[in-house]
Amino acid sequence: MCLGIPxxxxxxxPDQPDLAKVDVSGVRRNINIGLITDDDPQxxxxxxxxxxxxxxxxxxxxxxxxxxxxxxxxxxYADEIEALMESRIE
Amino acid sequence: xxxxxxxxxxxxxxxxxxxxAVREHAHVEMASREEQVLERIERARRARPRLREENITLSHxxxxxxxxxxxxxxxxxxxxxxxxxPLDDGAHFTVDGASMVFTTDSYVVSPLFFxxxxxxxxAVNGTVNDLAVSGAEPLHLSAGFILEEGFPVADxxxxxxxxxxxAQAAGVRIVTGDTKVVQRGKADGxxxxxxxxxxxxxxxxGDVRPGDAVLVSGPIGEHGVTVMLARGELDIExxxxxxxxxxxxxxATLLDACGDGVxxxxxxxxxxxxxxxxxxxxxxxxxxxxxxxxxxxxPDVRGACELLGIDPLYVACEGRMVAIVSxxxxxxxxxxxRAHPLGAGAAVVGRIKDDPPGLVLLKTAFxxxxxxxxxxxxxxxxxx
Amino acid sequence: MRxxxxxxxxxxxxxxxxxxxSLCEPGRQYKFMEVCGGxxxxxxxxxxxxxxxxxxxxxxxxxxxxxxxPMGRVDDxxxxxxxxxxxMTSFGDMMRVPGGRGSFFDSKAAGADIxxxxxxxxxxxxxxxxxxxxxxxxxxxxxTTAPSTAMTVLRAKAEGLTNxxxxxxxxxxxxxxxxxxxxxxxxxxxxxxxxxVSTVIGCRPYDFIAREYGKPLVVAxxxxxDILRSVHMLLQQLAEGRSEVENQYGRVVPWDGNLKALKxxxxxxxxxxxxxxxxxxFISHSALRVRDAYAAFDAERIFEIPGSRVADPKACxxxxxxKGVLKPWECKVFGTACTxxxxxxxxxxxxxxxxxxxxxxxxxxxxxxxxxxxx
Numbered sequence: 133m134c135l136g137i138p139x140x141x142x143x144x145x146p147d148q149p150d151l152a153k154v155d156v157s158g159v160r161r162n163i164n165i166g167l168i169t170d171d172d173p174q175x176x177x178x179x180x181x182x183x184x185x186x187x188x189x190x191x192x193x194x195x196x197x198x199x200x201x202x203x204x205x206x207x208x209y210a211d212e213i214e215a216l217m218e219s220r221i222e
Numbered sequence: 223x224x225x226x227x228x229x230x231x232x233x234x235x236x237x238x239x240x241x242x243a244v245r246e247h248a249h250v251e252m253a254s255r256e257e258q259v260l261e262r263i264e265r266a267r268r269a270r271p272r273l274r275e276e277n278i279t280l281s282h283x284x285x286x287x288x289x290x291x292x293x294x295x296x297x298x299x300x301x302x303x304x305x306x307x308p309l310d311d312g313a314h315f316t317v318d319g320a321s322m323v324f325t326t327d328s329y330v331v332s333p334l335f336f337x338x339x340x341x342x343x344x345a346v347n348g349t350v351n352d353l354a355v356s357g358a359e360p361l362h363l364s365a366g367f368i369l370e371e372g373f374p375v376a377d378x379x380x381x382x383x384x385x386x387x388x389a390q391a392a393g394v395r396i397v398t399g400d401t402k403v404v405q406r407g408k409a410d411g412x413x414x415x416x417x418x419x420x421x422x423x424x425x426x427x428g429d430v431r432p433g434d435a436v437l438v439s440g441p442i443g444e445h446g447v448t449v450m451l452a453r454g455e456l457d458i459e460x461x462x463x464x465x466x467x468x469x470x471x472x473x474a475t476l477l478d479a480c481g482d483g484v485x486x487x488x489x490x491x492x493x494x495x496x497x498x499x500x501x502x503x504x505x506x507x508x509x510x511x512x513x514x515x516x517x518x519x520x521p522d523v524r525g526a527c528e529l530l531g532i533d534p535l536y537v538a539c540e541g542r543m544v545a546i547v548s549x550x551x552x553x554x555x556x557x558x559x560r561a562h563p564l565g566a567g568a569a570v571v572g573r574i575k576d577d578p579p580g581l582v583l584l585k586t587a588f589x590x591x592x593x594x595x596x597x598x599x600x601x602x603x604x605x606x
Numbered sequence: 607m608r609x610x611x612x613x614x615x616x617x618x619x620x621x622x623x624x625x626x627x628s629l630c631e632p633g634r635q636y637k638f639m640e641v642c643g644g645x646x647x648x649x650x651x652x653x654x655x656x657x658x659x660x661x662x663x664x665x666x667x668x669x670x671x672x673x674x675x676p677m678g679r680v681d682d683x684x685x686x687x688x689x690x691x692x693x694m695t696s697f698g699d700m701m702r703v704p705g706g707r708g709s710f711f712d713s714k715a716a717g718a719d720i721x722x723x724x725x726x727x728x729x730x731x732x733x734x735x736x737x738x739x740x741x742x743x744x745x746x747x748x749x750t751t752a753p754s755t756a757m758t759v760l761r762a763k764a765e766g767l768t769n770x771x772x773x774x775x776x777x778x779x780x781x782x783x784x785x786x787x788x789x790x791x792x793x794x795x796x797x798x799x800x801x802x803v804s805t806v807i808g809c810r811p812y813d814f815i816a817r818e819y820g821k822p823l824v825v826a827x828x829x830x831x832d833i834l835r836s837v838h839m840l841l842q843q844l845a846e847g848r849s850e851v852e853n854q855y856g857r858v859v860p861w862d863g864n865l866k867a868l869k870x871x872x873x874x875x876x877x878x879x880x881x882x883x884x885x886x887x888f889i890s891h892s893a894l895r896v897r898d899a900y901a902a903f904d905a906e907r908i909f910e911i912p913g914s915r916v917a918d919p920k921a922c923x924x925x926x927x928x929k930g931v932l933k934p935w936e937c938k939v940f941g942t943a944c945t946x947x948x949x950x951x952x953x954x955x956x957x958x959x960x961x962x963x964x965x966x967x968x969x970x971x972x973x974x975x976x977x978x979x980x981x
Contacts, residue, residue, distance in 0.1 A: 135531045135604060135605050135606060135644065136750075136801075136802045136805075136828070136858070137528050137529050137610075138607075138608065138609035138610060139529075140608075156525040156526075156528065156529050156607070157521045157522060157524055157525025157528070157607045158460060158461070158520075158521050158522030158525050159458055159459070159460040159462075159522050159525040159526045159529060160458065160459045160460065161456075161457055161458045161459070161529065162457060164727060164754075164757060166757050166866075167753055167754075167757065167864060167866050167867045167870070168864070168866070169866065170865070170866055178608070178609060180802070180805065180858050181529070182605070182750060182751065182754065182802060183605050183697075183724065183725045183726065183747075183751060183754050184457075184724060184725025184726070184727050184728070184754065185725070185727075185753070185754040185757065187750070187753070187802065187805045187806065187864065187867070188805040188858050188859070188860065188864060190609060190857050190858060191856065191857050191858075191860075192857075194856035194857040195609065195857035197856070198835070198854075198856065198857060199612060201835075202615075202618045202621075202622070202831060202835070203618075205618070205621050205622060205625055206617060206618055206621040237677060237704070237705070237706040237707075237916055237917075237919060239704075239707075239708070240704070240919035240922070240950045241919055241920075243919075243943045243944075243948060243950060244919055244920075244921040244939055244943045244950070246943065247939065247942040247943040256933075256935050259935040259936075259940065259941060260935070260941075262941060262942060263940075263941035263942070263945075263965075266941060266942050266945070274948060275712070275715075277712070277715045277716060278715060279711045279712060279714070279715040280711065280714070280715070281702075281711060287946070287947045288947065291947070455723070455724075455728065456724050456728075457724075457728070521607070524607065525607065528607065528610070530724065531957070585653075586651070586652045586653050587614055587616065587652075588614050588615075588616055588619055588652040588653065588654070588830045589616040589619055589620070589653070589656070589657070590652050590653020590654055590655070590656040590657065590830075591653040591656060592650060592651060592652070592653045592967040593966065593967055595946075595965070595966045595967075597946075598702070598946050598947045599702070599711075602698030602699070602701055602702075602722065602957075603697075603698040603722065603724050604697070604698050604699045604957045604958075605697045605698075605699055605724075605747065605751065606643050606644060606647075606670060606671065606672060606699050606747075606956065606957060606958045
């Protein structure tokens with residue numbers, strides 16, 4: 133139920149209904165994109181793969197926002213981390 | 223089809239096998255704290271394994287817990303003798319003062335031909351490697367063939383050609399053999415058994431002890447992923463090839479550089495590196511502490527494993543070894559391995575500690591820690 | 607690996623952990639339930655609990671679709687597999703789950719044709735390649751997986767296949783969460799919400815949890831930083847006295863879910879009046895079955911299902927573990943009668959079951975492990 137892996141669409145297969153070739157870290161598999169046709173998937177898009185189907189298109193803006201937050205929190209707490217780690221987590 | 227009633231009346235029957243298992247352990251006192259429970263588990267694990275199944279299942283052949291239980295409960299139990307007891311890669315004995323090692327392996331891989339090699343390569347390299355990591359110079363191999371009626375002679379010639387080339391590369395000779403043919407439908411085309419004998423030129427440097435370093439000779443999981451993908455059922459394309467290779471040259475290089483600083487070597491086959499690390503931990507009663515980041519893994523092997531939900535640590539290799547060396551020669555060991563073509567991707571992955579004994583601990587790339595236990599059977603692709 | 611590696615960054619984890627610690631009220635205990643088995647797996651695999659302060663406890667929930675399959679349904683599947691000319695197909699997760707008479711693996715060893723597949727489309731391929739066999743796909747999973755099964759049934763119909771059917775064991779997540787909320791034994795402060803189920807159903811279905819039960823819920827991704835960030839967001843809500851549904855996994859989860867996916871589920875399947883969940887008993891409107899219009903693809907109508915009901919062994923406490931009432935090591939048979947090699951309950955055999963995760967990954971007191979891995 134939970135295992136979903138991000139992969140990049142390499143090619144929409146011209147003669148196969150709803151199929152796209154997707155790349156995951158150099159490994160390729162045909163994935164059924166029938167569930168996300170409303171999002172107009174194109175080569176270069178990243179999708180979430182689950183049991184051979186694309187469930188969702190990865191939103192790059194959201195991903196960037198999530199990363200920005202994490203970078204920000206890293207900077208803000210850079211010095212306090214050491215002190216807090218010693219006193220609380222260990 | 224009638225739907226079920228809302229009230230949960232007691233079900234018609236219960237699982238007898240489960241009730242029996244619970245009764246068997248009923249005498250164990252209840253533990254209330256986590257520490258006590260963990261000790262209870264360790265005691266249960268140290269007890270003699272019992273074979274519960276009435277029929278052999280595929281798990282028994284995977285190299286994990288089920289295989290171990292089968293070996294101890296059936297084979298060791300029946301054949302018990304001092305040479306067999308260590309259950310090592312090969313049996314060590316002396317004949318008129320000469321120290322010898324004797325080993326055997328069977329090859330049932332499907333498909334027979336895959337990117338990077340075929341069953342013939344595995345058959346020669348596998349046995350050569352068992353001898354090499356035991357510290358022996360591999361000398362002579364036997365090759366027994368079980369062939370399926372209807373199997374193409376051209377395929378057989380191809381396999382045998384691979385074996386000749388592999389034997390030549392390893393510096394061994396196939397000196398005796400056997401052939402059987404079974405009816406169509408059995409033997410998946412071709413099964414091969416090889417046995418090998420070698421002579422020990424150098425003894426290894428004693429028991430594994432705290433402070434020793436743990437090395438792997440190259441990227442892991444390539445063979446297992448190659449074969450899984452080559453079966454074609456998963457519809458995954460990739461460029462991964464099997465890592466099948468004879469390791470006797472690499473072993474000699476390591477022994478030349480580090481002498482008796484080399485404690486033990488094991489070749490990682492089915493069950494992967496994780497199985498070897500567990501065997502080292504249990505045999506020597508030490509803790510093997512490794513870093514996830516340190517294990518070399520090719521990106522496409524990693525991609526395939528992520529896609530299937532499998533951990534590369536458990537995926538079979540056929541041309542990689544784990545070497546435990548004394549801590550003070552770790553650097554020399556690494557350089558020696560890397561200087562050899564088959565060891566180009568070698569890495570130090572961890573250390574031996576004394577506590578907790580018998581366990582393999584992993585520091586995750588993320589910085590947390592977890593245990594790496596033996597799997598029961600093969601790593602199965604998962605959806606969850 | 608993109609969209610994976612950056613969410614496993616240790617430096618960011620340390621920063622988050624510090625921030626989490628600062629959000630905790632001293633002396634207060636926090637208990638969050640992570641519903642998804644996938645979250646349980648990540649937490650143990652990456653050693654996430656090492657990053658959380660002592661007063662934050664993560665409790666494992668019933669979001670493991672393998673764990674909640676009653677033994678009787680396993681027996682029913684084996685019964686179908688043993689019929690003449692049947693090829694049964696199943697995800698790897700189910701292969702070792704013990705029923706009343708053994709697992710799929712045991713049944714395979716005894717001669718049944720049971721094959722592991724990665725996708726329901728693979729089962730369809732087997733059906734095309736074996737026109738003289740009846741191919742059955744054992745469909746499990748929450749709403750995450752149901753759309754894939756639905757699409758496969760639609761393809762089978764479009765291709766005019768007459769030898770393909772599904773044995774439908776899809777379950778729905780909301781009734782499971784509701785059962786937890788209504789459970790008297792449990793006092794939770796919030797939920798780490800299902801990630802991939804939400805790509806299908808969206809985030810709105812969880813509103814009632816925040817509104818009526820006053821518990822915050824954060825829809826979370828499956829990488830370690832996703833989970834830490836979600837804990838952070840929950841603590842932030844509690845600190846600010848809010849109780850809302852938030853989406854941490856925005857890069858994958860759309861707030862409104864996947865309408866097409868919901869449509870295909872609805873086209874081919876409908877809710878059963880009741881379904882038995884292992885450990886949770888009968889829950890109404892909690893599972894799916896094939897609609898009449900697709901009866902030709904419904905294994906329950908093609909084959910005579912015995913409808914086996916097997917009582918869980920009395921000592922099995924999977925139900926309490928699934929509800930988060932018991933930690934794995936608190937189960938009386940954990941580690942002795944019930945081990946990964948000899949599992950009694952599904953929590954031990956499923957790769958994302960809490961007991962299996964704990965036994966395989968976390969089975970050691972944290973101090974000893976940290977001592978050993980230091981230096």
